[in-house]
Amino acid sequence: MARPVTNEDRQRVRELHAAGKGRNEIATELERSGRTISAIAKDLGISFARAGEVRAATEIRQADLADRRARFATTLQDIAEREAAKINARYTYFDWGGKDHEFDTYEAPEPTPADKRALMATVATAVDRSLKLVPPTDGDGSGEVGSLLTSLFDRLRERHGDH
Structure with missing residues (x-):
């Protein structure tokens, strides 16, 4: 059965996101799926959308x-x-x-x-x-x-x- 998301998980996602970590990095560190991290981020109102940054870096x-x-x-x-x-x-x-x-x-x-x-x-x-x-x-x-x-x-x- 899936492990429930805790307030500690939410806080860690917020901290790691603020540190510039990507969704997959956070998922690996917290031993969660990328989908779970995306759901937590959505609830927190944060986004991993960095398409503009990626496009600029690629250029x-x-x-x-x-x-x-x-x-x-x-x-x-x-x-x-x-x-x-x-x-x-x-x-x-x-x-x-x-x-x-x-x-x-x-x-x-x-x-x-x-x-x-x-x-x-x-x-x-x-x-x-x-x-x-x-x-x-x-x-x-x-x-x-x-x-x-x-x-x-x-x-x-x-x-x-x-x-």
Whole structure:
């Protein structure tokens, strides 16, 4: 049989509600059902309706996440630009070798075709991911940027072959 609601229960619901606890938290603490807590709250003239607060908090969280995505998209674009600059630049190779496992470096006038392909893949991935995080909007010139990158990659493939 259900346990009757006491004045002590009512007082605890009032106190916990004033402390900012939600209905389910109060129900857990008082070992009562949510329905019982709602009935007590209704009798006391208090409400757990926080839809406005929840909506505002959700909007703030969404705005924060959008800002974080935009900042990370910028980081990815920076990575793409840095790696793209390496495609035709001097390239340092590192090597462990020989019977004594000696470390050595040497500079090449530019990366090998395989390394250029790897750099282009890194650039393409970084740009693609940044565009997924912050999709372009109409009128921002992003179509021109996309065609510029496509043109750049096509010229690089033509110049260095697709080995």
